[in-house]
Amino acid sequence: MADATMDSASRLLHLDDLRIGQRFASSTEAVDERAITEFARQFDPQPFHLDPEAAKLSLFGGLAASGWHTAAITMRLNVRGGLPIAGGIVGLGGELSWPKPTRPGDVLRVESEVVEISPSRSRPDRGTVIVRSETRNQRDQVVQIATMKLLVPRRPPAE
């Protein structure tokens, strides 16, 4: 995997290649009931994420994916081409909100935008970038907004 990353590094973006307002779009991913309940069984075993009948009686009004599942799918979409950062996507933290839940049958995609670029003062080989990633379903409804600070390498001087 390290080699694969290095092989395609020429089209991956360093800090120097990014500009504020730059936008990226991921591919899409369908989320079915089985994926929702499987993630929930592992990491968020609550009735409204596990059981369609119990979920009807909950405040979700039907089966809803764990917000952490939506976050994990968003990461997968960004890693698989949605956010082509050299050195990978290394998050330090950020803000997260889930305006609507992900539902069975949803087809998700991520649209990301660079909102801040800060070269490091102490480390000339890197900097941080704040990226706002909106995860949307097939009806263009936003299911997650993640505004995350990423560690991004600068282009090596030799290149």
Add this chain to the structure above:
Amino acid sequence: MADATMDSASRLLHLDDLRIGQRFASSTEAVDERAITEFARQFDPQPFHLDPEAAKLSLFGGLAASGWHTAAITMRLNVRGGLPIAGGIVGLGGELSWPKPTRPGDVLRVESEVVEISPSRSRPDRGTVIVRSETRNQRDQVVQIATMKLLVPRRPPAE
């Protein structure tokens, strides 16, 4: 699962039972290399989360769990008794940071504290609560801080 939640509802906390500064502790969970690489393969397929050798050469200096894996384990620990909220743990969003990565062999636990309580003005049956959850490893190092806003039901008047 719905019945299990209802059966134990008498010891679960409603908005009216919470106070600022109230603290909760979860059980512990060991995280091994297989769990780290399995989560990464599914949701965050990057060399430093997948391959111990590639990870040595990365800025992590060794295999590190995806931050989203740490977040998902934190949720599981909170759902399994770490945060006994009536009606379940329903997050609207919040802030997340990963001061250190989770490593193979780490034993994680979560300490949570209520930092804000806001009864809804429009919906007398609910409110929101901000909870700060620190996820710590066996050396007491903080691997994640999550400050999340949760939807919490009020105690029904009939009770």
